[in-house]
Amino acid sequence: MFSEWKFTAKEIAEKPDLFLSGHRACAGCAPATVLRLIMKAVRGPTIVTNATGCMEVVSSIYPYTSWAVPWIHTAFENAAANASGIESALKILKKKGKIKHEHVDVIALAGDGGTYDIGIQALSGAVERGHDFLYVLYDNEAYMNTGIQRSGGTPFGASTTTSPAGTVIPGKLQNKKPIADIMVAHEIPYVATASPFYWRDLITKARKGIEVDGPAFLHVFAPCPRGWRSDPAKSIELSRLAVETCIFPLWEAINGEYQLSTPSKVLALAPQKKKPVREYLKLQGRFRHLFTPKFEKLTEEIQRITDERWQRLLRKCGMT
Amino acid sequence: MQSVIKQEILALNGDEAVALAVKQSDVDVVAAYPITPQTIMVERFSEYVANGEVETEFVCTESEHSALTACLTASVTGARAFTASASAGLALMHEILFVTSGCRAPVVMAIANRALSAPLNIHCDHSDTMAQRDSGWIQIYVENAQEAYDSVIQAFKIAENPKVLLPVIVGLDGFTLSHTLENVKVLPDNIVRKFIGTRQLPFVMTHEGKRALFKLDPENSMSMGPIALQNYYFEFKRQQEEAMKNALEVIPQVNEEYAQISGRHYGDGLLEPYHLEDAEIATVCLGSTAGTVKTVVDELRSEGVKAGLLRLRTFRPLPVEGIIRYLQKVKAVGIMDRSMSFGGHGGPAFHEIRHTLYDIQNRPYIVNYIYGLGGRDTSPSQIHRIYENLQKIVRTDHVEHLINYVGLRE
Known part of the structure; x- marks a missing residue:
């Protein structure tokens, strides 16, 4: 199913970038780092398509582009449909001898708004049809491009501009949608979660998603200092803490079989190493109100939700 | 001067005539979603696929929005693409209609013209296509099933002309044409293929200053559908208007060329x-x-x-x-x-x-x-x-x- 692709840090560093510098992303933007790492996993001729969102906007301001691969953006809710059309065209043109490449990989990129919310129909349809492409969700947990509005990917308790922490309501009242599990439920061959602190794991998973025959879904955690009101220097640290607190565990589901990836497996085997969620929450202004006397109890609620989800994942991975 | 080709007469309704024209036009990708009164088009085409009569990738999408999106990206990947819809389906595509013309993707779409809700009504009027008037698509309205057949064939040749490079809607009146049986003269497959020819791709200058075919091609890393702001957006739109002007010349040419092989013309095409x-x-x-x-x-x-x-x-x-x-x-x-x-x-x-x-x-x-x-x-x-x-x-x-x-x- 997968090649035995091995790489060293040096090889990755030396591999030419396909997502080029000069883009207009903010300081500390983890999605930009994620894209750069994803593009390091590319194995050959590749076409990339991008939903509307931060990464599309910062990378394609005409007449400039950060893309060293053929790239297209069409709209917000249809990244997976873009991929469907490209993949279908490649398939038939290859069959008719109208393109020379033996194979061209297709990658679709979208943020949480373009995936959890407005893009889920196109995504669900495309994977049901079984198109061969990798869909990468870079999840910064709100509509950052339009100014930090809540999405289906925004976690409980986070303050956004449409779920502001007020004197009565403590930020978003709903939980983050379990999007990767929803994709597993589509019975596609490969689903995984990744976080840029664990860059080797991230690149390996992106490569697996590219290699697998059929649809693959990669959910990547991607801190946004502007939206999270966090220190731009701490984005990678946050992407580590999210895993260490089990807020964002790392796992893969190959043909529906869940298995924990090493950074999370370590925590399953040695639960004492699991950090309290407060350590993760306290570094972010979007959770600042949870550290006031009025809403303090909610950090316990977040701990409870996190533990529950973690236990459920352990059961899926056969680790309880 | 080519002489008029001997043609078979088939009893077809408008939708079937469209499906047959698409079959003969060597279309690479058909992506569509069913809606009355367009359904017969996609049903017939599905049968062609199921019987191995076409070399086409048929994508049965989960919505019209995705159907047109897939046609658009297939088209800019170098494929000839077709979709069909009506009424609410066309309305759902609205956003992507603009993106398709803006990306200069020569997609052809047949519309079985139907009223828009509310109240719900499945029968003919032109509200659906008229509401898309300013979306940058060429719009052709046909009088009968014969013209529906002829116009779909012509539409590919018009859309793909490098001077035009715009998507085309062929509108046929819902039920009145879509579901009504008529005698339709059909051209042989090879004649239709020859008439349309292979998909033409113009050369453009890439951002690296290279001359490259206008398509998503790993040989040339072109970025399409970028963000263009106050300093460039306007020029993109002005070019679309120029392409429409060119279409005023190309449509009569295609009408005339088609008349030479089929013996049929529709005024001057306009x-x-x-x-x-x-x-x-x-x-x-x-x-x-x-x-x-x-x-x-x-x-x-x-x-x-x-x-x-x-x-x-x-x-x-x-x-x-x-x-x-x-x-x-x-x-x-x-x-x-x-x-x-x-x-x-x-x-x-x-x-x-x-x-x-x-x-x-x-x-x-x-x-x-x-x-x-x-x-x-x-x-x-x-x-x-x-x-x-x-x-x-x-x-x-x-x-x-x-x-x-x-x-x-x-």
Whole structure:
């Protein structure tokens, strides 16, 4: 199913970038780092398509582009449909001898708004049809491009501009949608979660998603200092803490079989190493109100939700 | 000069005629979603796929929005792409219609024209395509199943012409044409293929200054559909207008070339005049209604009434020069609209044609007849009354009602 692709840090560093510098992303933007790492996993001729969102906007301001691969953006809710059309065209043109490449990989990129919310129909349809492409969700947990509005990917308790922490309501009242599990439920061959602190794991998973025959879904955690009101220097640290607190565990589901990836497996085997969620929450202004006397109890609620989800994942991975 | 090809006559409804034309046009990708009254198109095409009669990637999408999106990206990957829809389906595509024309993707789409909700209605009017007037698509309205077949074939050749490179809608009246059996003359497969040719891709300059084919191609890393702000957006839009102007030349050329092999032409491809040479009164209409109007014109002519018809085949780009040429000597013109522009001053065809004739000297009286919404039947006797009304306007030099509703309970 997968090649035995091995790489060293040096090889990755030396591999030419396909997502080029000069883009207009903010300081500390983890999605930009994620894209750069994803593009390091590319194995050959590749076409990339991008939903509307931060990464599309910062990378394609005409007449400039950060893309060293053929790239297209069409709209917000249809990244997976873009991929469907490209993949279908490649398939038939290859069959008719109208393109020379033996194979061209297709990658679709979208943020949480373009995936959890407005893009889920196109995504669900495309994977049901079984198109061969990798869909990468870079999840910064709100509509950052339009100014930090809540999405289906925004976690409980986070303050956004449409779920502001007020004197009565403590930020978003709903939980983050379990999007990767929803994709597993589509019975596609490969689903995984990744976080840029664990860059080797991230690149390996992106490569697996590219290699697998059929649809693959990669959910990547991607801190946004502007939206999270966090220190731009701490984005990678946050992407580590999210895993260490089990807020964002790392796992893969190959043909529906869940298995924990090493950074999370370590925590399953040695639960004492699991950090309290407060350590993760306290570094972010979007959770600042949870550290006031009025809403303090909610950090316990977040701990409870996190533990529950973690236990459920352990059961899926056969680790309880 | 090629001679007219011997053709088989098949009994087909409009949808089947479209499906057959698509089958013969060597389409690479068809992506579609079912909606009445378009469904027969996709059903027939699915059968072609199931029986291995076409070399086409058929993508049964989960929505019209994704259907057009997939056609758009398939098209810019170098494929010939087709979709079909109607009414609410076309409305759901609205956003992507603009993206398709903006990306200069020559997608062809057949629309079985149908009313828009609410109230829900599955029958014919032109509200669906008229609502997409400004989306940058060429719009062709056909009179019968034969023309639906012929126009889909022509549409690929028009859309893919490098001087045009715009998507095309071929509109056929829902049920009246989509579901009604007619004798349709069909060309042999190889002749259709030869007529359209292989998909032409123009050369463009990449951001690296390289000359490259205009497609998503790993050989040349082109970025498409970027963000273009105050400093560039306007130029992109102006180029689309230029392409529409070019289409005014290309559509008649294709109409003529097609006539040479098929023996059929539709006016000059843009407008089809009927007894207009010496007409004193005339109507303008789109779609299948023209068939009924022609019968009425024949009857009036036999009574010595100088009546005529101008069928607006191509609504976008609007053939301004032709409209002026054909209508400048007419004394009263009735514009028949099968859709409404709520709160506007009459229907969309009325707006456009009245505006077009504004600059000519001694312009005719121009009045509006809104008819047939939600599939309401328009009878020959109603059309007779329209011409009587136009005669009265000429006789009395007076317009009583500028905007009239035909066959409406009031």
